[in-house]
Amino acid sequence: MSHPSLSRRILFGLLAAPALLPGRGSAETLPEVTSIPDSLKGSGEIRVATFGGTMQEVQKRAYFEPFEKLSGIRVRDFAGSDITKIKAMVETGNVEWDLAQVSRGSVMNLQKRGDYFEKIDYDIIDAGVPAAFRFEYGLEMLVWAQVLAYRTDAFRGAVPKGWADFWDTKKFPGDRALLGAGSGNQPELEFALMAAGVPPEQVYPMDLDKAFASYTKIKRDVVKWWETGAVPVQLLTDREVVMTSVWNGRMAALQQAGVPAAVSWSQGLLKRDCWAIPKGSRNRAQAMKFIAYSTMAIPQARLSMLIPYGSVNDGANEYLSPARQEVLPSAPAIRSQLLTYNYDWWVENRDAVTARFNRWLLT
Structure with a gap:
């Protein structure tokens, strides 16, 4: 019998509770920001x-609602951030969003084509945010990982530990899912190369012929090329796949709901999301104030306590227990297993790779 789908009632029940540490049965009280600068x-x-999804509900509790109370600025949050929508909004002059959660690569790629984002005012950003997370048209606001997830009841105790195991359909039989190239996503060529035996430190620059040859070996076993983060966890929950790539934070609610599933960190991709302000935002100044608030130490710690994503503010660790830090992708023991995603390579090659991937899907 398949496990029931994750309902919003279950999700809200998890979020209403104290911050839970997955797999540890303990809870922590979220730290509070009591005042902010004028x-x-x-x-x-x-x-x-x-x-x-889960991320948006967590963001409400971590910093949307506290910011609204402390600043006097109302936060209206919407699901469905999409770089192609931002491009259309700016080009038509109908900018419906003041701020968007996107990736550095998406911002850099779109800026190559025109002027689509406002510059970040770093004069008001907390000094605890290192230079590595700052760039002209965006500020990175969380660290996450794209990893292998699997059903723990599928392989009679065997545990997949990397992409060669994901590609091994004899040892680990069953349907799979992988990220496609829709909705501004990039296909997971890095995983295809590591499955073919390329060491992580030699993945970039990527050998496209080798990557697509590897993809071809697994193609018939991939029943879904997903585009949004809710899809892979639902596929696991409903037993439609036994393994999938997934955004690590999406697994927290699934595991707390009792779905027999786990993450394999080995050979995952270390990535980062950023805040960016679409060009022509009617509320640019207010959006900048929120960016500054959300990347302060306590709001960053609150997010990491509610969902296992790493912080971009060095001061956040002061508010995170050692146990919590151990399950974040920024933790040394986990970070050492991950390959840092090369945004610069993808900015230069994204269009050609996406076109080739879409042609390959049709063959």
Whole structure:
């Protein structure tokens, strides 16, 4: 019998509880920001586009709701952040979002084609945010990993530990899912190469012929090329696949709901999301104030306590227990197993790779 789908009632029940540590049965109280500088206060509203799902519900509790109370600026959050929508909004002059959760690569790639984002005002950003997370048209706001997830009841105790195991359909039989190239995503060529035996440190620059030859070996076993983060966890929950790539934070609610599933960190991709302000935002100043607030130490720690994504503020660790830090992708023991995603390579090669991937899917 398949496990029931994750309902919003289950999700809200998890979020209403104290911050839970997956697999540890303990809870922690979220730290509070009691006051903010006058420079971050204001009026009016901001319209924030997120990636939806568990992440959006966590963001409400971590920093949307506290910011609204402390600043006097209303936060209206929307699911479905999409770089192609931002491009259309800016080009038509109908900018519906003041702020969007996107990736550095998406911002850099779109800026190659025109002027689509406002510059970040770093004068008001907390000093605890290292230079590595800062760039002209965006500020990275969380660290996450794209990893292998599997049903623990599928392989009679055997545990897949990397992409060669994902590709091994004899040892680990069953349907799979992988990320496709729709909705601004990039196909997971890195995983295809590591499955073919390429060491992580030699993945970039990527050998496209070798990557697509590897993809061809697994193609018939991939029943879904997913585009949004909710899909792979639902596929696991409903037993439609036994293994899939997944955004690590999406697994927290699934595991807390009792679905027999786990993450294999080995050979995952270390990635980062950023805040970016679409060019022509009607509430640019308010959006900048929110960016500054959300990347302060305590709001960053609150997010990491609610969902296993790493912080971009060095001061956040002061508020995170050692046990919590151990399950974040930024933790040394996990970070050492991950390959850092090369945004620069993808900015230069994204269009050609996406076109080739779409042609390959049709063959």
